[in-house]
Amino acid sequence: MRDPLAKQVVDLKPSGIRKFFDIVSEMKDAISLGVGEPDFDTPWHIRDEGIYSLEKGRTFYTSNAGLKELKQEICNYLDKRIGVHYDFNKEVLVTVGGSEGIDVGLRALINPGEGEEVLIPQPSYVSYEPCAILAGAKPVIIELKQENEFRLTAEELEAAITDKTKVLILPFPNNPTGAIMEREDLEAIAPVIEKHDLIVISDEIYSELTYKGNHVSIAAIPEMQKRTILINGFSKGFAMTGWRLGYACAPKEIIEQMTKIHQFAIMCAPTTSQYAAVEALRNGDEDVKEMREAYNQRRRFLMHAFKQMGLECFEPYGAFYVFPCIKEFGMTSEEFATKLLEQEKVAIVPGTAFGDCGEGFLRISYAYSLENLKEAIGRLERFIVRLREQ
């Protein structure tokens, strides 16, 4: 029998996080700080709206790009929250999570096999690189630095650009570092983007979770909206991960092509989730505010705890991750994480799961109750004290 598999797929590296997951799931009593999703349940009124839509028998496909009401609410929301205006009819595509938006966006932009380059700042979410490869592009990694608080600088961007560069993925607020890009950071890279005529895929899934002023979208920077695919969704801000619902907004020429792929591959995003999402956008502001406040309290707690135990960590202002540096212990991130898990039964994801330049760092998620965090941090401290004694 011939080899049935596509070489390109076989050659994809499995996500580093997967390996860690397998070890952790074997351990019954491990405390995990390794989760990349909110600990909150979806607010009840949103769930209720999903249930109601089922009761009413709304169990059919919606139009490919999504429910009209939802697209309208998305546009209202973006107008209100980030000051960017989109035409609900032509510039919005409702997707199956933000993830689909990234995949479809890349596929709509890349000519496979022509060596077009996609810039991917790392450390960052695990799927950009494989999605770029599957779309037929050549991923080019930009290694972000702790001394810049893991923000992307104009110099770093400029240095990575070749005449093949077409797309820049902009993953802020960032998973795993918690870094954000503030307005002046975005203004600094905008001229480089424009000069080299790049398209930006801006993954703003954590946009509701910032702790230093409101999130600023690259699309809100002058001249940028026309070259930006804005990706967002309901998973993080509204605690709706399992509903699998996101959206992409972009100029209509791009959305048209993305909708084509979406139409043939997916048909439409889940109908129940779309109805629930309408409710989330109409009446969910207070819930989001409450959750953001709770995350912020935990973030302050962690920063304080790290300071107390002398663990180096830049202060992150976004998402629900902190990214402490463990270089002082002379171990790789993976060694550190594995030992911590074995000795103290605390699961933390090594920074290398998010790119090679995550070496020397750990991703700690604070999508956990304070009680949980206290226990886990107590164990981490014990572990660190022991390491320092050795």
Added chain:
Amino acid sequence: MREQILAIIEKNSRVDINELAVILGIPELDVANEIKKMEEEGIICGYHTLIDWEKTSIEKVSALIEVRVTPQRGQGFDSIAERIYKYPEVHAVYLISGGYDLLVSLEGKTLKEVSTFVTDKLSTLESVLSTATHFVLKKYKDHGTILDKKTEDERMKVTP
């Protein structure tokens, strides 16, 4: 700052000042002062513990009593409410809009104790016109807390 402090201590009155200061990003002294002020102003009225007595061996019966009363000239419902809330077995008294006037929440050791209170003390008050007593059979949720819920983290342990 007040709203933030209250939101936290409403759910957990045992949180210590140092921790409050850390998680709110406010100096410890300011937090302590603000709490003291709110105690003095009667905004913070007490620090209670939510107990599910069902799970203890201690017998408790609670009841909600609807009370219709004749308001008194010049004092409205206040003086009759005061007569009622002075009894230590009375947990709460609310003035209610709708079909009756006062809602009295009561806790006693036995059914008999509660009914004796109603028949002997409450109903005999001069301005009380009628009462309707509802015994609580089960508490599902109290003070915003679901009493019998096991909270288990159902998320996968590690996700990107």
